[in-house]
Amino acid sequence: MEPLMIDQVRLNFNATGITIINAAIGLMMLGVALELKTDDFMRIVRSPKAPLIGLVAQFVLLPAFTFLLVMIIKPHPSIALGMMLVAACPGGNLSNLMTYLSNGNSALSISMTAVSTVVAIFMTPFNLSFWGRLNPDTAAILTQVRLSPVDVFVTVFLILGIPLMIGMTVGHYRPDFVGKVKKPFKIFSLVFFILIVCGALAANFQYFIKYVGIVMLAVFIHNALALNIGYWSGKLARLDERDCRAVCIEVGIQNSALGLVLVFSFFNGLGGMAIVVAWWGVWHIIAGLTAAAIFNLKKLPESRMERVS
Secondary structure, X not given: OHHHHHOOOEOOOOHHHHHHHHHHHHHHHHXXXXXXXXXXXXXXXXXXXXXXXXXXXXXXXXXXXXXXXXXHHOOOHHHHHHHHHHHHOOEOOOHHHHHHHOOXXXXXXHHHHHHHHHHHHHHHHHHXXXXXXXOHHHHHHHHHHOOXXXXXXXXXXXXXXXXXXXXXXXXXXXXXHHHHHHHHHHHHHHHHHHHHHXXXXXXXXXXXXXXXXXXXXXXXXXXXXXXXXXXXXXXXXXXXXXXXXXXXXXXXOEOHHHHHHHHHHHOOOXXXXXXXXXXXXXXXXXXXXXXXXXXXXOOOOOOOOOOOO
16 A cells, blocks of 8 residues: 555655755766866776776666566556666766775776766666656656656756866866865765755655655665676676776766656656655665675785776
C-alpha cells in the first residue's frame, strides 16, 4: 500500500524554492569551473583512453544496466523513473574529493567531471527520455507530464553550461582574481547548497522519514551497481589502478542535486522520484567514503605515477 501512496506525495517546493536550488547548483558549478582550464579538456585528446572509458561507463553502461535492474527488481514506476533519472545525471561535484581520498587519479577525475558536465547537457535529457520510454510503466509517467527532451536540455544548459562558460572565461582572463576567491567561493557555494537542501528536507521531513525505507534497498543496489560498472569497466579496458578508482568514483557519485531540480521542474515533485533522488544524494556520500576506505586497504606502489597529468 505504501508504494502506491508515495505517488500521491507532492513535496513542498514552490517556484521560488526551485529558483533558489537552481542558483545553488549554478554557484557550485561556477566554483568548479573557476579552476578548470582548456588543458583539462586537452588531456582527453592527449590521453583519451581512460576518460572515454569513463564517459562510456557514465552515459551508456550505467543507464543501460539501470534499465535492466529496474526490469529485474520491478520497483514502483515512480521509483523506477527516479533511478533512471539518477543514472542519466553526470558525476557529482564530490567525485574529485572522493577520488583524492581513494588515492585515485585526481587529474583524470577533474577532466572527467569537466567533460561529463558538457556531455550531460545533451545526454541527460536523451537518456532519461530514451530509457524511460522503453519501460511501459515509466513511459506512462513521461507521457502524463509530456516531458520534452528539448525542455530538459534547456534547463540543464542553464544550470550547468552557462556557469561552466562564465567560470572558465573568468579563470582564463583573471587568473590572479580566481586565485584569491576560488577557495572561499567554493566553501560559500557548498555551504549555501547544504543550507538549501537542509531547508527542503526540513519542509518535507515527515514524508522523507515515512517513505525513505521503501527506496533504501533499491538505492543501495543501484549505487553498488554504478560503482562496480565504473571500476570493472576500467579493469576490462586494462587501465591503471588509479584510473580505475577515478572512473569508479566518477560513475558512482551522481549529481543528485541536478536530479532534484529536474524532478521539481518537470514532475511536480513526484514523491517516488524525489525521495529516490534525495536519498541517493545522502547515500552516495556514505558509499563514496566506504569505497575510499576499501581502496586504501590496498597499498599502491610509491613509484606509480598518474597517467594523466
